[in-house]
Amino acid sequence: MFFPLFDWTIILLIPAIILAVYAQMRVSSTFNRFSQVASRKRMTASEVARGLIRENGLDVKVERVEGRLTDHYDPRTKVLRLSAPIHDSSSLAALGVAAHEVGHAVQHNLGYAALGLRNSLVPVANLGSTLSFPILLIGLFMGIPMLVQIGVFAFAAVVLFQLITLPVEFNASRRAIALLTDGGYIGQDEVGPARSVLNAAALTYVAAALMAILNLLRLLFLSGLFGGGDDD
DSSP states (O other), X not given: OOXXXXXXXXXXXXXXXXXXXXXXXXXXXXXXXXXXXXXXXXXXXXXXXXXXXXXXXXXXXXXXXXXXXOOEEETTTTEEEEEHHHHTOOBHHHHHHHHHHHHHHHHHHHXXXXXXXXXXXXXXXXXXXXXXXXXXXXXXXXXOHHHHHHHHHHHXXXXXXXXHHHHHHHHHHHHHHHHHHHTTSSOHXXXXXXHXXXXXXXXXXXXXXXXXXXXXXXXXXXXXXXXOXXXX
């Protein structure tokens, strides 16, 4: 079975590439814009995060980490990590990001099913992302259909992970806005900027999911499982 170095299926990725570029540009421009708009209460994102954690009865620590937009919640250690530009900022952009991560902590505390499923798929998705293409290529070059199928199924786990990530992230963003408004950390006129930052960030997850789906479609064509292969 011949596997060309350059193949027509690359064009399938064009929509995802365009969306990914647009998403990154939107995240950057939206975050930069609203990182210059201070919240009325002038509380830093770390102060807001600790306040939300306390108000929701969570046993979660807040830590400052280096990097830009490296913010995340670690459910294994129950630590919410805020990047330096977010941790010490009182901007509406920073508050939105911090509240989003608290939203994940709340999901974890409530046993949110989608989050639990996503977390359980992390090792499988990582393995699939690393090994799927090499396994499929070996199977194609050596003419071993079983290896080809294993490669496709391995990447299918990546697609599943990306799809499950979408409701998890959207839900965390909805919780973030509710947490900020219910707690009185932002006023109604400040909701728009915070939501704009979260919506822009959500678009990057949509782009990642689309990229994964189209890559899976590529694998199906290249493997012949979707009518695009050559059985000779």
